[in-house]
Amino acid sequence: MDWISILENSARAGVGKDAIVFALAAIGLNVHFGYTGLLNFGQAGFLAIGAYGTAITVTYFDQSIWLGFFVAILAAVVLALLLGVPTLRLRADYLAIVTIAGSEIIRLCVRSVTFGEYTGGSTGLNSFADGFYEVNPLQGGPYGFGPWRYSADTMWWILVGWSLVALSTLLVFALVRSPWGRVLKSIREDEDAARSLGKNVFSYKMQALVLGGVIGSLGGIVNAISTRAVQPDNFSTTITFFAYTALILGGAARTFGPILGAVIFWVLLAFTDSLLREMNRENLLPEAIISGTQIGQVRFMLVGLGLALLMVFRPQGITGDRRELELDAR
């Protein structure tokens, strides 16, 4: 078996597109769910808005991609306001229902024939990202070391992507350590208590929803520029659940929880995938148990099993504090 290639694949997955996109999505969810207790099940919608906001500005309105980024973030703010105004006064479950519906509405709209003129329907949009690569200061290549050797263009979006992850983490870190973050956490613990102490709970929930949504939309932007394409089916609800998995795996309400979770999640997926493929190639796996075409699904089962075990033995996630979790049992 080619262990080197298995490990190299895994190592690359840890810094690749998916790790970045899901780290950003999970950092956003961490603001919603981890710190404020908002059950946003529509993070995929924010990613879609980020990706399509950028792409449509360039392809349909023929503007620069930099304006596209701005439009995408603005659209994410508007989406958060639209979702929040009717639901944030209600119990948390309603937000979950509305957000999951909202994200599906966005996906179905962008893949519909009706809006195909703007969104490219089910095929999506491409060739909008050139503006981003024109300003690439890196030339030639390859860059990097060991298993991480990339062309100049790949290195460029990886650097930008991880910079966004770092900036978002820093921003959230600074905010949750401030009195502002204290109010968010108090809302998570008991919003009536926060209200009785003079805090405008609705306004803080809205601010949290907007902040987390904008960070999620950055994930969509990175997805769009790294693949140089947007496709509606890349923004199904699975995205949201993977992002939640990453968040809980790493540890909710922890600074580095979402990043660690996203990296580990994709490393594990790549590792099981490569391992199974290698085993299949060497005929170590009887066809009766797993055929080559089933590997893609089986790896999710294995990772799911691993996550279930993690929840049994380390329910607070990798960076979490068990002491905090035990307080819930009281």
Added chain:
Amino acid sequence: MPADALAAVRAEPGVAKPDPILVVDEVTRRFGGLTAVDVDHLEVQRGMITALIGPNGAGKTTFFNLLTGFDAPDSGRWQFDGQDMSGLAAHRVARQGMVRTFQLTKALAKLSVLENMKLGATGQRGERFFSALLPFRWRAQEQAIEERADTLLARFKMDHMRDEFAGALSGGQRKLLEMARALMVEPAMVMLDEPMAGVNPALTQSLLGHVKDLRDKEGRTVVFVEHDMDVVCDISDWVIVMAEGRIIAEGTPNDIGANPLVIDAYLGTHHDAPLTFDEEEVALAEDAELIALEIDEDDEP
């Protein structure tokens, strides 16, 4: 003595007080066919401890919820410190200086005791989104808030718990924390919903002491819901009795103990109907006749 201020006030429902901080008019709240609260007029004297008592289901907590903005009335108005407060959102009510605690304590479990306290301070610059990113804009204020929180914690003898998670506190300590946290808002009036419920007797005395201090040392107005009549008689200057959503009696603790309406509300109306030996004989004879009649009816096919 402030208690003298109420000495001349007649003990009857809805009576006017010399210096009311809270004036309530015609507040009603219905849940379907049930009228939970129906208060015609009520005044609460400033700087006094007023107890709100009544049997279970009398509407005390609903009345609290209405006044503090946690529930909306079907009709009615009320003024706090001369300002119209009807229909104001809960957080605005708190900022106006009327702060409540809850029957089921709401300690913020995953925040430390100190953070619970600091949350109570109002007008924090660091609670605004963009200021929060600039620590130099709120560091000094945060320092001052922390000092105030530490002073209060020391007064409530909770300073040794300051860095514990609030979720690790006992039930009684949570009650203390909630009261101390409410004081961080610097309210003119504190509304305590069953502050002694579930607190062990030793801690009850210390809680009572703290409630008295609110009035005596800080000049705050206190309204509290309580079931234990010993506690009510011990600390309150004035007692309001609710039953079936209405205020049925008001007065000093002594007036209330002697009020037959209050005893009726708690024990039911006919509990003390006079029943002499002769009357009982008559009643028994009537019952016997009725039973005999029923037996006769059963015999006829």
